[in-house]
Amino acid sequence: MVVGIEIGEPSDCGSRDLMTQLSYFGGGARNTSPIGRGVRNISPSRQKVIKTKPRGLDEEIVSTKFAKSPQFDVQMEDDIWAMLPEDLLNEILARVPPFMIFRLRSVCKRWNSILQDNGFLKFHSQVPSHGPCLLTYWKNSQSQSPQCSVFSLPLKQWYKIPFTFLPQWAFWLVGSSGGLVCFSGLDGSTFRTLICNPLTQTCRILPSMHYNQQRQLTMVVDRKQRSFKIIAANDLYGDKSLPTEVYDSELNRWSVHQRMPAVNLCSSKMAFCDSRLYLETLSPLGLMMYRLDTGYWEHIPAKFPRSLLDGYLIAGTKKRLFLVGRVGLYSTLQSMRIWELDHAKVMWVEVTRMPPRYFRSLLRLSAERFECFGQDNLILFTSWNQGKGLLYDVDKKVWSWIAGCALQLYNSQVCFYEPRFDALVY
DSSP states (O other): OEEEEEOOSOOTTSOTTOEEEEEESSSOOOOOOSTTSOOBOOOGGGOEEEEEOTTSSOEEEEEOOOOSSOOOBOOOOHHHHTTOOHHHHHHHHTTSOHHHHHHHTTSOHHHHTGGGOHHHHHHHHHSOOOOOEEEEEEEOTTTOOEEEEEEETTTTEEEEEEOTTSOTTOOEEEEEETTEEEEEEEETTEEEEEEEETTTTEEEEOOOOSSOSOEEEEEEEETTTTEEEEEEEEETTSOSOOEEEEEETTTTEEEEEEEOOSOEESOSOOEEETTEEEEEEEETTEEEEEETTTTEEEEEOOOOOTTEEEEEEEEOSTTOEEEEEEEOSSGGGOEEEEEEEETTTTEEEEEEEOOHHHHHHHOSSTTOOEEEEEETTEEEEEETTOSEEEEEETTTTEEEEEEOGGGGOTTOEEEEEOOOSSOOOO
16 A cells, blocks of 8 residues: 655755655555444454464454344544544644554644644644664666655554655665754765754755764764764774864854864764763773763773673663674674773673574674664664574563564664654754
8 A cells, every 4th residue: 555645844954845655664554543444343252362463462353253134334424523622632643653543644734734733833843753774775786766664563564655756866874863954975075964854854054064084973862952963083984183173053154172182993883872972992902982061081991701702782771781792703602792981990791682593683694793782771783694583682681573575674773763854964
């Protein structure tokens, strides 16, 4: 099932009358909306409730047996339902999963303009988050058009979101925070950055940095202040030591801060935790920490676990900082482990180990490369030769596989994503 989406407000880098489509990733989707489904008036004594989870939702499907007595449809009075108070309607719709809103917009003109309604956005900003999602981004090998698919962890379903509103130079997926997604790329010889909201199809190109160089970036969103900041550390490949630059959306400009001390970085991956940015370093051994409040760098002598082959820093909730990596010298002795930084003792404490059966399924070769991402104490593992990802819930201590066509592409980029209509790019 394909549902049309009308985009109300134009973006700075998109067309004004853009018509896009939102569809299930894969085949046609089943219409689960109660509207038009024809709910019949069945006697409670003849109902049998079967609880199923076809898409991760706790749903109740009512099944009935044929009865001799005639059944009558329930007639819904249009005059009554049409007079539903505006506030009550917005409060109900604000609790509908974001991806389902697009299907409901085709009901009437009133619902079609719901995304431009300030009352709806106000209620939407106050309800709990839909839950974490995985956003995969890649470019078509033939047309070079941007492609995006989102996997909803609560709904256990893939959705395809059009990304034609992005400029061609938006190549690198920086990350996501608070419903916004950040991209960077080379526009000719100029390194540019933009932020966007995939749900509202709006984006904004940020001003140029003081130093025109491909940079390592991370984005932080403050929902209470309705603002965001982007931190640009060293250059992308760690060859040049450049002054740290910070973009503030409230000031709409980049500010120059302290240059990172000369270090040998382990990886260009960064983790932002408790208003601090962390990077792994080989010499001196430990972590480089950038304090966003002061604008200064400092070194933390946290030694890495022995026999660590490759590692990633993952930011968790409540000031938790994780180190995820593969250890072992030989293929038969390798394993994947997760550590947490003890800030008081400045040492890594082991949290868990990946079960051997998952490790063998994820990495078939000892030298195979893997990627790791995290958000809200969720850690995702992906490898180039696998068409699936492995998710670990730190709080629940549960391992689970996530499959999908989007994870099978060798050039796809992945990050965690929180879908929100009220995330503004201004």
